[in-house]
Amino acid sequence: MPHTGCQPHLAIACGGTGGHVYPALAAGAAVRERGGRVTLLLAGQHVAQHLKLADDYGFAAEAVPAPRLGGGPAGMALFPFRLAHGWWSARRVLKRIAPDALLGMGSFASVPAGLAAWSLRLPLALHEGNARAGRANRLLARHARWLATSLPLEEGGWRPLCPVLDSGLPLRPALLQAAVTPVNAAGYLAEHGLTPGVPTLLVFGGSQGARFLNERLPQALARLPAGRPRLQVLHFTGQTDNAALVAEFARLGIPAAVKSSETRMAEAYAAAGLVVCRAGASTITELALFGQPAILIPLPTAAEDHQTANAQMVAARGAGRYLAQGAATPEALGAEIGHWLEQPASVQSWGEAIRGVARPQAAQTLATALWTLVRP
Numbered sequence: 001m002p003h004t005g006c007q008p009h010l011a012i013a014c015g016g017t018g019g020h021v022y023p024a025l026a027a028g029a030a031v032r033e034r035g036g037r038v039t040l041l042l043a044g045q046h047v048a049q050h051l052k053l054a055d056d057y058g059f060a061a062e063a064v065p066a067p068r069l070g071g072g073p074a075g076m077a078l079f080p081f082r083l084a085h086g087w088w089s090a091r092r093v094l095k096r097i098a099p100d101a102l103l104g105m106g107s108f109a110s111v112p113a114g115l116a117a118w119s120l121r122l123p124l125a126l127h128e129g130n131a132r133a134g135r136a137n138r139l140l141a142r143h144a145r146w147l148a149t150s151l152p153l154e155e156g157g158w159r160p161l162c163p164v165l166d167s168g169l170p171l172r173p174a175l176l177q178a179a180v181t182p183v184n185a186a187g188y189l190a191e192h193g194l195t196p197g198v199p200t201l202l203v204f205g206g207s208q209g210a211r212f213l214n215e216r217l218p219q220a221l222a223r224l225p226a227g228r229p230r231l232q233v234l235h236f237t238g239q240t241d242n243a244a245l246v247a248e249f250a251r252l253g254i255p256a257a258v259k260s261s262e263t264r265m266a267e268a269y270a271a272a273g274l275v276v277c278r279a280g281a282s283t284i285t286e287l288a289l290f291g292q293p294a295i296l297i298p299l300p301t302a303a304e305d306h307q308t309a310n311a312q313m314v315a316a317r318g319a320g321r322y323l324a325q326g327a328a329t330p331e332a333l334g335a336e337i338g339h340w341l342e343q344p345a346s347v348q349s350w351g352e353a354i355r356g357v358a359r360p361q362a363a364q365t366l367a368t369a370l371w372t373l374v375r376p
Contacts, residue, residue: 007035007036007037008031008035008036008037008100008371008374008375009036009037009038009039009097009098009099009100009374010028010031010036010037010038010039010099010100010101010102010103010370010373010374011038011039011040011041011094011097011099011101011102011103011113011117012024012027012028012038012039012040012041012102012103012104012105013040013041013043013064013090013102013103013104013105013109013110013112013113013114014040014041014042014104014105014106014107014109014110015042015043015044015046015047015050015066015107015109015110016043016044016045016046016107016108016109017044017046017107018282019129019280019281019282020105020106020107020109020129021042021050021053021105022171022172022282023105023127023129023150023169023170023171023282024040024103024105024170025040025053025054025057025059025172026170026171026172026173026362026363027103027127027170027363027366027367027370028040028057028059029057029173029363030170030363030364030366030367031367031370031371031374033367034367034371036370036371036374037060038059038060039059039060039061039062039097039099040054040059040060040061040062041061041062041064041090041093041094041102041113042054042061042062042063042064042109043063043064043065043066043086043108043109043112043113044066044107044108044109047063051063060097062093062097064086064089064090064093064112064113065082065085065086065089065112066086066108066109066110066111066112066113067079067082067083067085067086067108068108069108069135083111083112086111086112087112087115087116087119088116089112090112090113090115090116091116091119091120093113093116094113094116094117094120094122095120099122099374100122100123100373100374100375101117101122101123101124101125101370101373101374102114102117102122102123102124102125103125103126103127103366103370104117104124104125104126104127104136104137104140104144105126105127105129106126106127106128106129106130106134106136106137107134107136107303108135108136109136110126110136110137110140111136111139111140114126114136114139114140114143115140115143118140118143123145123373123374124140124143124144124145125144125145125146125147125148125369125370125373126140126141126144126146126147126148126162127147127148127149127150127167127366128147128148128149128150128153129150129151129169129281129282130150130151130281130306130307130309130310131151131152131153131154131157131306131309131310131312131313132153132154132157132158132304132305132306132308132309132310133147133153133157133158133160134303134304134306135304137160138158138160141160141161141162142160142161142162144160144162145162145163145373146162146163146164146165146369147160147162147163147164147165148164148165148166148167148365148366148369149164149165149166149167150167150168150169150281150285150359150362151169151281151284151285151310151313151357152166152313152357154309154312154313155316157309165365165366165369166359167359167362167365167366167369168285168358168359168360168361168362168365169281169282169285169359169362170362170363170366171282171285171286171289171360171362171363175265175266175286175289176289176360178265178266179266179289179290179360181266183266183267183270184267185267185270185271188264188267188268188270188271189232189271192234192257193255193257194232194234194255194257194271195232195255198230198231198232198255199229199230199231199232199273199274199340199341199344200231200232200233200234200271200272200273201231201232201233201234201272201273201274201275201276201337202233202234202235202268202269202271202272202274202275202276202277202292203217203233203234203235203236203275203276203277204235204236204237204238204262204275204277205236205237205238205277205278205299206238206277206278206280206283206299208299208301208302209278209299209302210236210237210238210239211238211239212297212325213276213277213278213297214235214237214238214239214245216328216330216333217233217235217276217333218245218248218249218252219330219333219334220330220331220333220334220337221233221252221254221334221337222252222330222334223330223331223334223335223338224334224337224338224341225338228338228341228342229341229342231254231337231341232254232255232256233249233254233255233256233257233258234256234257234268234271234272235249235256235257235258235259236259236260236261236262236268237258237259237260238260238261239260240260242258242259242260245258246258265286266290269286269287269290269292270290272292273293273340273344273347274293274294274295274337274340274347275287275292275293275294275295276294276295276297276333276337277294277295277296277297278296278297278298278299278307279296279297279298279299279307279308279310279311279314279322280299280302280307280310281310284296284310284314284354284357285357285358285359287320287354288319288354288355288356288357288358289358289360291351291352291354291355291358292351292354293320293347293348293349293350293351293354294314294320294321294350294354295320295321295323295333295336295337296310296311296314296315296320296321296322296323297311297323297324297325297328297333298310298311298322298324298325299325300324300325300326308322308324314354314357317353317354317356317357318349318350318353319350319353319354319356319357320350320353320354321336321350323336
């Protein structure tokens with residue numbers, strides 16, 4: 001039964017990766033700022049880590065089983081039973097915590113809870129992070145009050161029967177604040193042993209897609225002509241052993257700061273003239289927030305190839321360059337980087353165009369829509 005007290009209560013179903021959980025935390029924080037209460041329903045292989053993260057952010061949270069499609073013939077045969085178990089478990093949790101509505105953040109993690117909410121006649125809302133809607137939201141949308149989108153849905157692709165809300169992707173407040181705070185890019189470069197004023201290439205691949213970029217970038221830079229303008233690199237590898245990559249940059253004579261990861265991304269974006277990266281929804285949203293031109297190389301193993309749809313949407317708007325991984329040969333990637341070095345002004349329009357995708361008020365927009373569902 002829905003909550004009958006005076007404090008609105010929202011349940012958010014999410015999990016799997018941080019790309020679904022962090023936007024849920026941001027949306028939940030915006031609802032909480034309005035006086036609402038939020039409980040996260042978490043699923044996926046990182047559920048223990050995400051339960052701790054929810055606790056760190058001060059949210060109540062529950063673990064709910066949610067099966068993935070796949071696993072060969074045996075996995076496919078067992079999937080309906082596992083889904084039924086997940087649905088029943090989520091239904092029991094929802095009956096116990098009695099929220100006023102449920103927000104599903106996409107991915108397999110939201111399916112059992114979304115179906116359970118529908119069976120309990122709880123208002124259901126959805127959020128889609130990518131330009132190509134995933135199976136979870138395509139399944140649940142028929143039961144939803146509305147579907148919020150982070151990026152424009154791909155042309156000619158699936159369209160939901162429910163209303164669509166152009167909310168954007170909720171981002172962490174610290175990142176939003178960093179985007180409007182003056183940044184000492186020169187100091188950041190100097191701190192990393194690089195030279196202010198020299199064209200700086202920023203490279204990162206995220207938690208799943210870094211390996212290809214780590215291998216391909218030095219190969220591409222080796223194809224640059226000897227008389228090219230000076231260049232330096234900020235490279236975040238997603239791996240702990242970077243000795244070989246550091247040695248390769250040294251062999252090429254290219255100054256580089258190589259790190260496993262970076263918590264000060266606002267400064268890294270501000271220091272860069274061009275970005276080479278994957279095309280996940282969070283990455284696209286951050287590029288838009290900071291107005292950064294980028295060469296996007298989608299991760300081909302991403303679910304339903306959604307990163308390709310993201311990159312194609314950006315490229316169609318003249319807001320970046322799209323290179324499929326198979327087409328991102330050392331020669332092709334080197335040519336793109338060389339063009340930027342020779343004509344840096346030519347990519348500035350990409351950064352200006354991608355700002356049109358930014359939605360800094362995404363969490364507040366989503367909270368406003370959710371408030372109409374959860375208020376008593």
